[in-house]
Every structure is written in C-alpha cells, then in structure tokens.
Ligand SMILES: NC(=O)c1ccc[n+]([C@@H]2O[C@H](COP(=O)([O-])OP(=O)(O)OC[C@H]3O[C@@H](n4cnc5c(N)ncnc54)[C@H](OP(=O)(O)O)[C@@H]3O)[C@@H](O)[C@H]2O)c1
C-alpha cells in the first residue's frame with residue numbers, strides 16, 4: 001500500500017455529503033482498488049451547525065474554503081460548492097497554486113474558465129478532473145478523453161439536463177401545461193435557485209461546451225453555443241409531435257464542420273422510438289459518433305446524490321491510483337480556437353402555425369415556404385380554435401437559413417395569427 | 431514530449447490491421463493526446479507475403495510471435511492473434527517475463543488464464559489491458575474498473591455476441607428459420623471458425639466471466655458460467671415471444687447473491703421496448719447496476735475492425751500516458767474465490783409446449799405447474815399442427831428450481847408431444 005491520499009472537501013451539500021458517505025461506506029473496497037487509503041483531512045461549508053446526512057465530526061472543520069484549499073494536509077481539493085465565480089473559483093485557483101490536484105463537479109466554472117484553469121494546472125504540474133460536471137453518473141468525460149483517444153470524434157449529442165427532461169416527459173405523460181409542471185418541479189426541488197439555468201438551457205449548454213472541447217481539441221467556447229430553452233414548448237407541441245412519431249427533447253449537438261464548430265442546445269424533435277426519444281424523467285443520454293468506434297451511446301442518471309458522487313469518486317480514485325490525464329485530454333496550449341459557426345447542417349423542421357380563418361390561408365403559407373426553397377413532407381390542419389386554425393408542417397430536409405427566411409416572410413401573408421413555433425428534427429440513428 | 435512508446439504487434443488480422451491503420455492515420459492526434467509518439471517497432475503474423483490492408487513494410491517483420499515478445503525495442507506487446515492456449519498465451523507470458531506491458535483483445539485467454547496472467551504481470555511489475563476483449567468498442571472494462579470504482583456493483587447484464595444478436599434479429603425481421611440464417615451468417619463471415627464459440631454462447635460467456643471478476647472482486651471463473659446457446663430457438667419462439675411483447679436475446683447475467691456468484695449466458699426474453707429488447711444486429715449492450723450510480727447502460731458496436739481497434743487503442747494510449755491500473759481493478763492476490771451458485775433468483779418464465787390432441791391435456795399441464803408451485807400469468811393455445819397443439823405459457827415469478835421440477839414432471843401427463851422449450855424472462859428496467 002502506498003501513502004494515503006488526503007482530501008479536502010469544500011461543500012457538503014447534495015454531492016459533497018454523497019462523497020463523504022461513499023468514502024465512509026466503502027473504505028475497504030476503495031483501499032483495495034486504489035492501493036492506498038482515501039482519507040478526508042478537512043471539510044468546509046457555510047454553516048457548521050447544519051444537520052448533515054453524514055457524520056463529519058471526525059474531519060477538521062474549516063469555515064473558509066480558501067483556507068481549506070491551502071492546507072498542508074490536503075493532496076486533492078474537492079470543490080463541490082458550485083458557481084462560476086467567487087469562492088469556488090478562488091479556492092480552485094488557490095489549491096492549484098499551492099500544489100493540489102483538483103476534483104470538481106462544477107460545470108459552470110469549467111465552461112466559463114476552463115482554459116485558464118487548465119493552463120494554471122499545467123503550469124503547476126497539477127490536474128483538474130471533472131467527471132461529475134457532465135451528465136452526472138455517466139462516465140462521458142473518461143470515455144471521450146480516454147476510451148476514444150484513438151478516434152476522431154465527429155458529432156456529440158446529448159440530453160444532459162434531467163430537470164428539463166423531467167418537465168417534458170411529465171407534460172406528455174400527465175397532459176399538463178408547461179407552467180404547471182414547472183411549478184411542480186420547483187416544489188420538488190428539481191430546479192436550480194435560478195431556474196433559467198435549467199429551463200433556459202444554460203446548464204446543459206455548459207456541459208456541451210465542455211464536451212466539445214474534449215471532442216474536437218478546442219478551447220471551451222461556451223459563448224459559441226446557440227442556446228434556446230424549453231419555455232416556449234407547449235403541451236400542444238408535445239401532443240402533435242407525438243402524433244407524428246416524435247418526442248421533444250432539450251438536445252445538445254456539437255459537430256465540427258468545414259465552416260467551423262457548431263454547438264447548439266435547443267428543443268428538438270427526435271423519433272419516439274430512438275434511444276434518445278425513449279428517455280424518461282431525469283435520465284441523461286450522450287451519443288458520440290467517431291471514426292473508428294462508430295456510434296456509442298451512454299445512458300444513466302444525470303444528477304442526484306448517488307450518481308454524482310459516484311462520478312466524483314471515479315476522479316478521486318483516478319488520482320489515488322496516480323493516474324494523470326491532461327485536463328481536456330491534451331495539453332491546454334495545444335487546444336485550438338474553434339471558429340464558432342451557426343448551425344448550417346440541413347435537417348427536417350417542425351413548424352406549428354396558427355392561421356387566421358381566411359380563404360387561401362394555407363396556400364399562402366405554402367407559397368412562402370416554396371419561395372424559400374422548402375418542400376413540405378407532411379402537413380396537418382387541426383380543428384379551428386377560436387377563429388384560428390392550428391397547422392402543423394414537417395418539412396423535408398432544409399437549411400436553418402431557409403427556415404429563418406421563411407419565418408421572417410410569413411407575417412406578410414396576413415394570415416398568421418401568432419408567432420410560429422419552429423423546431424429542428426434531429427436525425428438520430430436508432 | 432516524453433520518449434516514444436514502442437509497440438510490437440502480433441497478429442495482423444481484422445483487429446491488428448485496424449490498429450496499424452489508426453496509428454498511421456492519427457499519428458499527430460495521438461501524440462498530442464499521449465504526450466509522446468506511438469511507434470510500431472515490429473510486427474508478426476503467420477504469412478509474411480499475405481496482402482494486408484495497410485502498409486507494414488516500415489516495421490521489422492518477425493515470423494515468430496515469441497521472438498517479437500522478447501525484443502528489446504518493444505515496450506508494449508500487443509497480442510491480436512487469439513486463442514486461449516498455444517502461441518498467444520506463450521507470447522503474452524514471455525512478454526511479461528521480459529518486462530513488457532501487454533495489450534490484448536483475447537477474451538478466451540483471459541477467461542481461461544486471467545488469474546495466472548494477472549499474478550504474473552504483478553510479479554513482474556507489468557500490466558495487462560484488455561478493453562477490446564469485452565463488447566468491442568464499448569468501454570465497459572474502463573467503466574467498471576475506473577468509473578465505477580466507488581460503487582458496489584450488484585448486477586451486470588449484457589448482449590455481448592454480435593453474431594448471435596444478428597441471427598436472432600434477422601430471424602425475426604426476415605421470418606427465416608435458425609438454420610437458414612445460420613448459413614447466411616457463415617457465408618457473410620460472421621461466425622468464428624468453430625461456430626459453437628458464437629452460437630453455443632461460449633464467446634459471450636468468456637466475456638461475462640471477465641466482467642464478473644472486475645465487478646465482484648473475484649477470480650475469473652469461466653467454469654462457473656451456466657451456458658446455453660441459441661441453437662434451440664425456433665422462429666416460432668421468436669414470433670410467439672413477439673406476440674406477447676418480448677424479444678429473445680442471448681443475454682448474460684452475473685450477480686452476487688447470498689448463495690454465491692450466479693453467472694449465466696442463455697437465451698432470455700426481454701421486453702421488446704426495453705433498451706435491450708431494441709438492440710438490432712451486431713450491436714452490443716451492457717447494463718450495469720451499482721449502489722451509487724444506479725443503472726448505467728452502454729451501447730455500441732461489439733466487434734469489427736474499427737470498434738475493436740478503437741478499444742485496443744484506448745489501452746495503448748493509457749499505457750502511453752503512463753496510466754497503470756491493476757489488471758482486474760485490484761491486486762490479483764486480493765481477488766476472492768467466489769462460490770459458484772446455480773441461478774436461484776426468481777423470474778417469470780416462458781414455456782412452449784406441444785400437446786397431444788387429447789381431452790383434458792391443458793388441465794393436466796396446469797396441474798403439474800400448480801403442484802410445482804408455479805402460477806400461470808398468461809396462456810395461449812395455437813391452432814393444431816399435425817395432431818399437436820402448440821401452447822404457450824408465461825408464468826408468474828417462480829424459481830428456476832420449480833421450473834426444472836415441473837419440466838421433469840410434465841412427460842408423466844402423457845400429453846406432451848415434444849421436448850418443452852423454457853426460457854427465462856429477465857426483468858429489465860426500461
Ligand atoms: N446536485 C446534483 O445532482 C449535481 C449534479 C452534477 C453536478 N453538480 C454540481 O455539484 C456542485 C455542488 O452541487 P450540490 O447540489 O451539492 O449543491 P448544494 O447542495 O447547494 O451544496 C453546496 C454546498 O456548498 C456550500 N457552500 C456554499 N457557499 C459556500 C461558501 N461561500 N463557503 C463554503 N461553503 C459554501 C454549502 O454550505 P451549507 O451546506 O453550509 O449551506 C453546501 O454545503 C455544483 O457545482 C453543482 O453544479 C450537482
């Protein structure tokens with residue numbers, strides 16, 4: 001057995017306490033697997049008197065995470081506080097500067113400052129591991145950084161925000177409107193303090209930006225992600241998509257094209273019987289396409305105490321085994337600056353329109369689409385609802401540009417009663 | 431950049447040439463990711479004059495894999511010959527004894543001699559990596575050994591022989607009998623030289639035994655796997671299972687119970703709409719259940735040049751990065767000898783009987799099941815076929831023992847026209 005590896009854990013919330021519990025419960029198993037003991041030297045959180053779900057009285061308590069980061073009896077600083085600035089960031093930087101490796105679950109921090117942190121870590125000869133930051137218990141970081149190291153990755157797709165997937169699948173199964181399910185999710189504690197992080201797609205976009213960096217050897221570029229949340233998805237859209245064999249998911253897609261790096265996080269239609277279409281509730285899925293391996297699909301719990309702590313533990317075990325992999329899979333200095341590209345890859349689109357009850361309304365709409373070079377694959381008109389007729393169109397493959405153009409032109413027809421809803425139908429091998 | 435890592439590749443067949451191609455095509459990418467160059471010092475195969483799908487003229491040629499294993503200019507011996515004895519085994523042992531690490535795709539070798547080889551490797555301070563040996567391109571070894579190191583794994587399930595899955599799904603989609611599709615698979619080159627390895631479930635059982643070892647910290651115990659092939663699955667079974675919402679898969683299940691380690695590889699029914707049920711063709715899937723992470727599902731190509739070579743490369747990159755993980759995830763000496771246990775976990779069962787056209791036949795069968803404590807969930811009788819009536823029964827949950835007992839008793843009824851077919855219905859979360 002080598003010398004124990006000594007942890008300082010900052011943050012004793014859902015994830016932090018989950019990690020403490022695993023270390024306490026599986027001490028023997030972990031020693032056998034790591035070849036050394038994993039010990040917790042000290043912990044930190046805001047409120048020392050808070051009742052926690054694990055006994056932390058055996059560890060030194062430090063009020064200030066910065067003090068924890070700088071301690072001599074800590075080899076690995078485990079940051080489980082959260083937030084892309086403030087104490088989490090400062091403590092991570094200080095830990096690296098004082099010679100510690102860092103394990104974190106903080107996607108916001110990595111999405112915003114991943115490059116600087118990776119450079120700092122390398123300068124200091126330290127590493128940062130962050131398996132838990134993307135898709136919770138699913139080992140996607142390790143898979144991309146290590147298992148697929150012999151591949152050129154061409155596309156990543158993922159459902160990576162459990163709360164959004166919960167809301168969308170619950171709307172469908174219970175037939176409830178967005179607002180009702182949103183309130184329910186809030187009551188159940190599924191939403192972040194700032195719900196925009198979830199339903200606005202920001203949290204999932206953070207994760208996508210991190211995956212892109214590893215996949216394409218580029219600097220994390222969160223500001224290159226086109227983001228759209230799920231707020232405008234109505235129960236009507238969900239039902240009508242289902243009628244045509246689709247489900248709506250908040251789907252992240254990143255791919256390298258000749259024009260640059262496309263990254264988008266947006267509600268999309270996927271075939272109801274595809275693996276992505278079948279994801280229920282908080283489950284996450286990542287689909288990776290690469291030159292040698294072909295398609296790889298990983299599915300599991302994307303959040304929650306156990307799954308997230310499991311991922312944090314995998315990083316801790318890695319360091320205990322003296323495994324040291326570059327932060328984003330290759331030296332930070334070799335990561336290129338990707339040209340961000342707006343989505344240009346063609347796809348079929350779903351359009352939901354509310355037409356005024358005027359003669360020739362449908363023909364006018366069809367003409368606008370035709371002028372934009374868009375051909376119609378399927379169209380359904382539903383019963384009038386208070387003077388307007390809902391119309392649903394699935395186009396043949398077309399470009400996002402053509403769709404934008406058509407949508408901009410539609411109001412000129414004088415038959416459009418409400419803002420059109422347009423959703424991409426992402427092609428997914430099933 | 432550190433010093434190059436030097437490979438000796440023994441075996442230039444499907445997998446070996448796949449590896450050579452990746453190293454040639456992605457030299458730059460690999461150097462960036464590994465922090466060193468990956469070079470091939472020498473190669474070996476049976477026939478030097480054979481036309482190969484990659485140019486190997488730049489590498490030293492060695493006729494004898496043993497000579498290759500012992501070379502001074504080799505750091506990692508990559509064994510891609512195959513077979514559980516003979517030259518593959520001897521060369522791997524010699525490589526370890528002469529101070530090389532070993533990468534192999536050889537499940538038969540590990541299933542039969544994994545423990546001795548792991549002990550030898552540890553004595554020599556070397557490692558053996560074998561990601562490609564189980565489920566081809568799916569990173570299941572890394573996931574279990576590293577990503578789930580903080581978990582206690584409770585059950586593993588897997589469809590891990592692409593050829594069997596091809597045969598079963600092709601029978602269903604084309605409505606063809608087993609023999610026809612078997613011949614087709616042979617013509618397409620999907621079958622091993624000894625087809626029993628595939629259709630007899632042996633190859634898949636090798637893989638399951640390897641996974642069990644990592645999952646439960648036990649010595650590989652291939653002889654503890656209850657094995658049954660797919661030869662007795664008829665197109666009738668496939669159709670009738672489908673009628674009731676199931677698909678038949680050659681499914682491996684390993685779980686630790688109070689009675690010991692249950693390992694079985696056998697044709698099972700799974701819900702048609704579960705991830706396992708939906709697997710088509712050569713695709714593989716592994717489902718892992720563990721205490722913290724919950725359920726994790728991995729899906730991808732289980733064989734073929736690209737996917738298998740991708741897995742071999744992940745091991746090579748790991749060694750190039752100086753990552754050294756114990757062979758089965760913990761020191762070989764700490765692996766326990768599991769008590770092998772016959773399957774005892776209860777399940778529902780599918781029974782197909784051919785009854786003679788006698789009055790009260792069905793009642794007699796029902797009585798035998800009742801006496802064995804088995805209750806019937808669903809029953810269907812089909813039209814008579816030449817004097818016998820096919821009857822299909824799905825039981826409620828019962829024990830394998832009760833089923834065996836009932837099957838042994840059935841002939842006494844005097845109404846059974848043919849050997850009953852009995853298949854376990856494995857419970858799978860969807
Ligand atoms: N929860 C999940 O399922 C999940 C999944 C993946 C990733 N993550 C990430 O994991 C991280 C932690 O998430 P969580 O859900 O565990 O959060 P949480 O339950 O809110 O816990 C946060 C912890 O940080 C402590 N803390 C906050 N501000 C602090 C300060 N200024 N100084 C010291 N301690 C401070 C809190 O102390 P008190 O307890 O005293 O208030 C609390 O223990 C975040 O980056 C999150 O994005 C979470």
Ligand SMILES: NC(=O)c1ccc[n+]([C@@H]2O[C@H](COP(=O)([O-])OP(=O)(O)OC[C@H]3O[C@@H](n4cnc5c(N)ncnc54)[C@H](OP(=O)(O)O)[C@@H]3O)[C@@H](O)[C@H]2O)c1
Nearest residue numbers: 441442443444445475476477510511512535536733734738
């Ligand atoms: N194919 C797959 O999809 C797959 C997937 C997972 C794992 N695997 C495993 O990978 C290994 C290799 O499989 P493969 O499909 O690549 O086999 P293969 O195509 O049959 O190639 C075997 C290679 O070994 C060479 N060889 C055989 N006997 C030899 C000897 N006595 N001395 C020197 N070389 C010898 C052959 O030489 P010649 O070329 O000169 O005949 C050939 O190059 C096996 O362990 C297999 O189980 C394969």
